């Protein structure tokens with residue numbers, strides 16, 4: 001089989017060992033002679049999986065006992081609604097850094113009063129806003145740590161006087177962070193945490209229960225916390241594979257090593273984009289994402305020829321988001337630097353042929 005270098009933005013790649021472990025558990029989970037696809041979520045073995053998955057999130061994000069972690073269905077997109085539904089009483093503040101923030105803002109506005117305190121929409125979301133005032137009378141400030149579609153990333157998080165909420169779907173576990181600076185972190189699994197099908201929510205308990213709202217059970221964080229992430233049947237398999245992926249990160253150098261490797265991969269690729277006359281990076285240099293690398297060809301008539309070159313080299317998933325165009329290389333934790341080198345070599349080859 002020819003090696004594929006998969007630069008897909010999501011669902012993204014997973015460590016090879018995790019894929020093997022996940023495949024084995026489909027056939028025989030925990031030596032129970034049953035598939036993980038057919039066991040009860042209330043069985044002792046699966047309750048252990050859920051406990052371990054919740055614990056490894058706390059370990060990696062340095063969360064203490066003030067936090068609760070649970071896994072839900074509905075994607076990060078459901079959290080766009082659940083966050084304001086659970087936390088928004090008077091007013092919420094949002095920073096708009098792209099498509100996902102825009103969608104989060106849209107949902108919050110349906111629930112209550114929203115103030116967008118900063119936005120990079122004026123320059124097609126090509127930078128992270130730096131100068132803004134956080135209103136102290138808002139219930140929370142919502143940010144998107146990594147702008148998956150346009151390729152920008154918060155390198156430093158706002159020092160917020162109000163509870164800070166973060167959509168970390170596309171850069172969670174890519175670098176060491178102190179999760180305790182956030183009141184709530186959520187992440188759809190399918191970028192850097194596991195397969196599609198579950199969303200992780202970590203919340204500091206003191207921010208809950210402050211609205212007057214009469215709560216629907218399935219949308220109430222407190223209900224899922226009380227039920228230890230088993231109020232209804234959880235996404236059994238996605239949580240299992242996410243647990244394997246997180247334990248893999250933990251056992252293989254942790255977030256410190258992930259950051260080192262991710263920085264090396266990103267630097268290799270951005271250096272080539274900056275050096276090679278065929279290409280231009282599309283976002284402000286200081287805000288460049290370490291996970292999603294966006295670039296364009298300076299002469300779009302070269303695109304067909306370039307597309308053939310990278311496809312012939314086994315590169316996959318490179319076209320930019322359908323709303324943006326150009327190219328996007330997603331280089332999540334599981335992406336080996338050797339695959340990034342293949343892409344760089346392809347760009348050099350294109351330069352020889354087309355430059």
Ligand SMILES: *Cc1c(COP(=O)(O)O)cnc(C)c1O
Pocket residue numbers: 010074075076077078100144146147148167168169170188189191
């Ligand atoms: C992919 C993505 C989402 C949407 O996730 P779904 O699981 O498809 O709802 C939200 N936010 C960010 C930052 C993303 O990258």
